[in-house]
Amino acid sequence: MNPFFAQTPIKWGIIGCGNVTEVKSGPAYQITEGFELFGVMRRNLDKAEDYAKRHKVPLYTDDAKALIHHPEIDAIYIATPPDTHKLYGLQVAAAGKPCCIEKPMAPTYAESLAIYNTFKGKNIPLFLAYYRRSLPRFLKIKEWLSDDLIGEVRHINWYKSRTASPLDRSGEYNWRTDAKIAPAGYFDDLASHGLDLFIFLLGDIVKANGFATNQQSLYSAYDSVSGSWMHKNGAMGSGSWNFGANEARDKVEIFGSNGEIRFSVLDEEPIELITPEKKESLVIPHPKHLHEFHVLNMKRHLLGKEIHPSTGESGLHTSWVMSKIIGQN
Template sequence: MVSFSKDNPLRWGIIGCGDVTEVKSGPAYNLTEGFKLAAVMRRSLDKSEDYAKRHQVPFFTNKASEVINNPEIDAVYIATPPDTHKLYGLKVAEAGKPCCIEKPMAPNYADSLEIFNAFQEKNLPLFIAYYRRSLPRFLKVKEWLDANLIGDVRHIRWHKSRSASPLDLNREYNWRTDASIAKAGYFDDIGSHGLDLFTFLLGDIENASGFAVNQQGLYSAYDAVTGSWIHKNGITGEGSWIFGVHERQDKVEIFGSKGEIRFSVLGEFPIELISKTKNQSLFIEHPKHLHQYHVANMQMHLSGQKIHPSTGNSGLHTSWVMDKILGII
């Protein structure tokens, strides 16, 4: 348990204060009681200063070490692209500070395991930014499942597709499609969210396999992935992530012995319950700052009130599942 209070807050530093931290995550640290965003880092000092001024952050730098080793910083949020997660994660563990790492935990399971072990050895809190585990919309889906409203769950299916973006078509650089950073491209960035959510809803996965190809030749990473898996409780699953088709889709179906649940992982659409005894469609709005509940749960975890739903252990499992689908392990 970490000691902090409203008058003596836990001071967070962000490494990589890019777009993802502008609205989605960064402001949540100042909005959470007992937390304070006290330092930010970006490779461009001008951009780091601009972020700090706009978000009322007292310290800014372009050197990660000046956040990690700063005695005025108690915990670190790593929001850089995944290829540097291990580099910075190991340094935060060495500094002895709690840490939150953006998803995916690392580009592969081996790097994720190294990060996990570093924090385990020092008994340090480690969180992974799979914030969907904390969002009310998906907690309602879990509530329906736990209440057995569709009976025994048999199978889950997710199809995620979209057309190539103008950035892709113009062959402009995007780290998300650079195989040296994210071998499976958008699957690493997007697919990880859903697979992690499915283990939260249905339990850990026992085995998985799949295929990955580059169909369009627009960038070095894979642009089409299909996979199948089985949860430890016998529930089967399948997924397809295709980033070169005409239509954008994001559809999850959970099939049970007495009904079905439908929802979107990424899109803001209603969640649907369809059964012989009850049909329901609910729209549950996301918060303005998507990490709000994720960060609030970190506060409760660090103060000893509850266990956070997305820790290093669960993030490591998601990395393992992804590497199994990609045939890396």
């Protein structure tokens, strides 16, 4: 593959330096050799300044266009809620700069497609922040599958539930449950991680469908979703996500012709391999900054060393699957 940048340092700007960038993602751009976090933007200038001073970032602003077009910034990470991903993504593409967009790519598949086509048409690298594709914990599961330790995969099932939070019950505004921003609420925010991971582990999904409803009437987005799908290799899949249950659970089971693999997507539980020959349980901790390996892989991609596991193309496919499950046109 051809490099987009011939050399480092590569200077990044973040649009939306909120909570997700404090520990999970922002510092990863600072600890990655060859990357520099040069500027941050937030609509509240005081908060942008506070973030910049605490994280020792040279530039801060409340103007996204100023950040995008700053001559010293080479690439942009969009960490805003999904409803502005298309707005800012198209501006970054117009500026000719590589971009990483927080998941999901956009509230609808149509918007995701518009973002993807724009970057593809300009031959500019586009990444999605599905960082689980780069985490050692899930790479070990992929290794077990690649080594056929459970034989041919027959079925994958995920059950994810949680109780309604005090914020949900209070009626206080939460963009994650606003149907205009995230039509399926926590499904968009959380289940997207798992569906994208399953595609990474088992290959593209060729058929998907499902049902979505609002059982609690606490907010405008869906709070209960169930779905089924089929991977290109013939493996079947099913999932149920309920955000008003009596307890929190996060359980994935991959059933094969010679065993099974058990793990959680969002909880940091052991990964388990169970076959007639062996039983193995491994605890593989996440790094302090969850995006660390994801960001490192972006550097390798931009320098032409290897293709990133989470690109615009893979992120678009995940958006398509999600749209099919919730019945979105």
